[in-house]
Amino acid sequence: MQADGRLVAAGLQAGPRYQSVAHAFRVIVGQEGVAGLWRGSAPAIQRAALVNLGELTTYDTAKRAVLRSGLTGADNVLAHMLSSLCSGLCASLVSTPADVIKTRLMNQDPANPLYRGMADCFVRTLRAEGWRGLYKG
Numbered sequence: 001m002q003a004d005g006r007l008v009a010a011g012l013q014a015g016p017r018y019q020s021v022a023h024a025f026r027v028i029v030g031q032e033g034v035a036g037l038w039r040g041s042a043p044a045i046q047r048a049a050l051v052n053l054g055e056l057t058t059y060d061t062a063k064r065a066v067l068r069s070g071l072t073g074a075d076n077v078l079a080h081m082l083s084s085l086c087s088g089l090c091a092s093l094v095s096t097p098a099d100v101i102k103t104r105l106m107n108q109d110p111a112n113p114l115y116r117g118m119a120d121c122f123v124r125t126l127r128a129e130g131w132r133g134l135y136k137g
Contacts, residue, residue: 043102043118050098054091062086097134100125 007013018024028036063083066072072079101121108114115121125133 040106043098043105046118047095047098047102050095051091054094055087058090059083059087096137097122100134100136103137 004013004016004018008015018027025037032039060083063075063079066079066082066086067075072082101118104121104125105115105118115124122134129136
């Protein structure tokens with residue numbers, strides 16, 4: 001529904017496709033079945049998994065390292081802040097490529113798609129732009 005507003009404003013669509021969230025559910029299920037509600041969700045799920053992987057696998061390790069260093073003196077708010085900073089940085093590093101791929105897939109023209117899917121987008125971006133291309137934005 002949010003994308004419809006941008007399409008209407010750009011003159012690419014006459015009006016919104018859905019009148020409400022309930023209407024959107026009815027139309028999607030009627031046209032595509034229940035599975036249609038999850039169409040296109042794989043890139044978002046992949047990104048969420050990578051964010052959780054980056055955060056959950058590094059927070060405790062970072063916290064132990066901060067406490068062992070004696071930098072904060074004890075297990076206090078500063079220790080938690082530094083651990084969270086490390087965890088957030090790691091989450092960003094592992095999830096940004098998924099964000100770039102997801103954004104490119106979402107922004108392509110559905111009538112003439114540039115990419116066949118996530119793996120194709122990843123490989124083509126890597127070949128055309130190198131590793132830096134996966135960290136744009």
